[in-house]
Amino acid sequence: MKYQRIKGTADILPSETGKWLYLEEIIRNVMARFNYKEIRVPVFETTELFARGIGEGTDIVNKEMYTFTDMGGRSITLRPEATASVVRCFIEESLGKKAPLTKVYYIGPMFRQEKPQKGRQRQFYQFGAEALGSADPRIDAENIAVSVQVLRDCGINQFEVALNSVATPPLRAKHRERLLEFVRPIASQLPEVDREKIDRNPLRLFDSKLELTQQLLQGAPLLEQFYDDDVRRDFDIVKETLTRLGIPYAVDPRLVRGLDYYTRTAFEIRSSLLGAQDALSGGGRYDLLVEELGGDPTPAVGFAAGMERTLLAMEAVGQSDYGEKSLDVFVIAESEPERKQALLLTKQLRDGGKTVDLDYLGRSQKAQMKEAARQNARFVLFVFTDDIPGEMFQFKNLSTGEQQKLSIDEILRPIA
Ligand code: HAM
Numbered sequence: 097m098k099y100q101r102i103k104g105t106a107d108i109l110p111s112e113t114g115k116w117l118y119l120e121e122i123i124r125n126v127m128a129r130f131n132y133k134e135i136r137v138p139v140f141e142t143t144e145l146f147a148r149g150i151g152e153g154t155d156i157v158n159k160e161m162y163t164f165t166d167m168g169g170r171s172i173t174l175r176p177e178a179t180a181s182v183v184r185c186f187i188e189e190s191l192g193k194k195a196p197l198t199k200v201y202y203i204g205p206m207f208r209q210e211k212p213q214k215g216r217q218r219q220f221y222q223f224g225a226e227a228l229g230s231a232d233p234r235i236d237a238e239n240i241a242v243s244v245q246v247l248r249d250c251g252i253n254q255f256e257v258a259l260n261s262v263a264t265p266p267l268r269a270k271h272r273e274r275l276l277e278f279v280r281p282i283a284s285q286l287p288e289v290d291r292e293k294i295d296r297n298p299l300r301l302f303d304s305k306l307e308l309t310q311q312l313l314q315g316a317p318l319l320e321q322f323y324d325d326d327v328r329r330d331f332d333i334v335k336e337t338l339t340r341l342g343i344p345y346a347v348d349p350r351l352v353r354g355l356d357y358y359t360r361t362a363f364e365i366r367s368s369l370l371g372a373q374d375a376l377s378g379g380g381r382y383d384l385l386v387e388e389l390g391g392d393p394t395p396a397v398g399f400a401a402g403m404e405r406t407l408l409a410m411e412a413v414g415q416s417d418y419g420e421k422s423l424d425v426f427v428i429a430e431s432e433p434e435r436k437q438a439l440l441l442t443k444q445l446r447d448g449g450k451t452v453d454l455d456y457l458g459r460s461q462k463a464q465m466k467e468a469a470r471q472n473a474r475f476v477l478f479v480f481t482d483d484i485p486g487e488m489f490q491f492k493n494l495s496t497g498e499q500q501k502l503s504i505d506e507i508l509r510p511i512a
Contacts, residue, residue, distance in 0.1 A: 103218065104209075106217060118419055133199065134202065134203075137178060137182060137184075142170065146176060146177075150355045153296045153297050161173045162174040177400060178204065178206065179224070186391065186394075191228070196229055199226075202224055203221070205221055213373065214372075215405050224398060224399055227397050236360075237341060247406070250409070252367065254368060256367075257365050259338075259347050259351070260348050262319065262352070263322065264327060272299070274322075278315075289306070299319070302352050320349045331360070359380075362381075369408070378399060423453055425452045426473040430464075433481050478492070488503055
């Protein structure tokens with residue numbers, strides 16, 4: 097084969113788009129119920145935006161971005177996530193001045209040069225929701241509730257909400273100091289991949305999948321030991337609100353996110369329905385990002401979820417009915433005058449709102465019948481030369497086998 101898709105990308109085939117549309121409809125419906133409005137931001141931005149936004153020390157910025165120089169000599173990056181872009185737009189369009197609270201959602205492709213595996217691609221789709229303008233921890237819970245509601249509406253109930261508070265930068269700095277005191281003496285025993293985290297971001301050691309690292313971290317100081325009253329109170333309100341909203345969660349004091357912008361609430365929704373890549377969604381509060389990117393100080397919270405993973409989880413629970421509509425009518429005609437007539441009838445039916453198709457491959461009546469069945473058409477309409485427009489036509493219900501003579505008006509009625 098001369099041309100192949102690039103590793104880590106996927107074609108979403110016509111036979112698969114039905115389930116994507118189904119998921120997108122659920123997402124849009126949930127977002128409307130929670131009053132988040134859609135925002136569409138570009139798929140590429142200046143590299144600087146992501147480097148500053150996501151953080152210079154993160155894997156995303158260090159290793160995973162698709163970055164190129166455009167004709168103007170600018171460094172451009174395909175978005176690895178959309179929060180930085182939403183914040184850039186929020187500032188550039190002064191959205192904070194237009195409304196006290198901005199609640200937006202997005203659906204679209206993201207790009208990360210990660211090692212592809214099941215549930216992990218280099219171009220993948222996310223949907224996400226961001227609320228900018230409120231510091232109320234109850235909106236953190238609402239934001240988590242949005243993510244949970246989409247899963248529930250998809251029929252996915254097997255998931256856990258892992259919750260943490262990553263506090264504030266000054267508290268993290270205190271913790272980091274103590275953590276380094278703990279880790280430095282055991283640095284030489286740490287596996288090499290984790291050893292390099294010590295200088296970059298020692299908190300990410302907690303994120304390690306390696307057993308040895310986790311063992312060595314036993315007894316390490318946890319961030320929660322450094323919470324102040326304010327952080328603790330906000331975290332308590334998030335937990336209490338989740339309980340009130342009927343959302344079970346588990347506090348995971350070792351939860352660290354792969355992006356630097358989080359403050360206070362951080363969460364991940366994981367599912368045992370998935371393989372190694374078990375995170376369905378993740379997010380949290382990012383109170384300093386708007387300011388960091390040049391805007392007025394604006395507290396904010398958000399999440400994003402992986403759509404391929406959501407679809408994998410839906411399949412794992414046996415979802416197979418994506419409400420796909422098959423053809424209403426397949427119009428069958430054989431001779432030249434019949435085919436002309438069929439075209440006209442097809443137009444009338446389509447104008448009347450039906451989904452209709454006909455043969456363009458010069459096939460026999462029998463082959464056309466087969467095609468109608470293959471396409472799961474509900475009805476076939478036989479056109480014969482002696483039929484006169486506006487009069488009666490042979491009409492067969494493919495599920496009951498019942499055959500009747502009906503006028504176009506009548507055809508438009510019974511299958512409405
Ligand atoms: P994230 O945790 O990097 O957060 O990504 C969110 C979700 O996107 C993951 O839980 C996963 O389901 C999916 N995902 C990430 N990488 C891949 C990949 N390579 N292939 C397939 N799916 C993937 C963010 O992106 C933040 N912007 C979330 C956020 C919004 N925080 C605040 N607002």
